[in-house]
Amino acid sequence: MAAVIRNPPVQSKALHSPPLDEVASVLSGGLKGNFAEVDVRVVPCPDLTKEPFTLACKGLGGSPRLVEVGGVPYLVPLVQRDRLYDLKDVGSWAEVEPAFVIGAGAGPWPYAGVNCEMMVNMEVAAGRVSNHTRIARVDPGDGSCVQEVLPDSETRCALLANLFCAQGTPGQVLQVICKKRTGADDFVSSIRKTLQSFYKDKAVGLGGTFLLKEGKAKQHVMPDFSTVPLNSDADVENWLRFFNMSAPLIAVGTLVSADPGLDLRVQHFHSFSHHGKGGHYHIDTEPDAAHYLGYFAVAEAVCRVDKPQVTHLIGRD
């Protein structure tokens, strides 16, 4: 059995964390360039453990952090199977206790038997895990997507992850509602680019969840590791399996408006469902029907864990 990396190097940097009201007003203006209907406001976080979100904790409050683990360079051009982490450790890396951890990563191949997508959704309190994390893989027989919930005992993640970590307490959050996509950008890109154009080189990080209520989304699921090197974005695209998945889809992940020199993946959301499908979110595919409801917190800091020494920009979309 492959061993997890117990004490990976961790670098932390403060992020620019403007008041929620300011971010809401910036997004209210900018998102109208991409969606016909936009409503952004600051609200008390609804209970995210309830339908439709079904997350492990109620809120996004309490020392909100972005945690980026590993990176695509451990997957591409060829997999580095020794890059295996235990997400029970996220709270200690980020100095958050208890730790509510949600986001997008590569699933534990030693458990699944193959490479897979991971929709992280867990709480770790005093070492006890409440795991609602799902993985999605490609059925080698018929090429379909197969999603399953991980047991509390399986908290490993491979290669890379973009996580939001907080104590999971209630509190004020950003509520972002967008309907009917009129522009070319997906929901996450339009938020990120709006923040980037306002905040310039000040890095603002958001983490949280969004629901695609109506329509469908283009999502990929990684098949098993490539045995030939993937040397370009085109190679990665040809290797991935793409699906058109139906709403409702519940996405979890992070975005950051600028990279403060930590070789970050600037946006990464995976979504799961209660109808057996899940994967890496790219974009809604029925723009007229697109209806998003998101809840986000502004992260105070970013923790970079086991940053690859040799890096590249392939496969970050």
Ligand SMILES: [Zn+2]
């Ligand atoms: Zn992904």
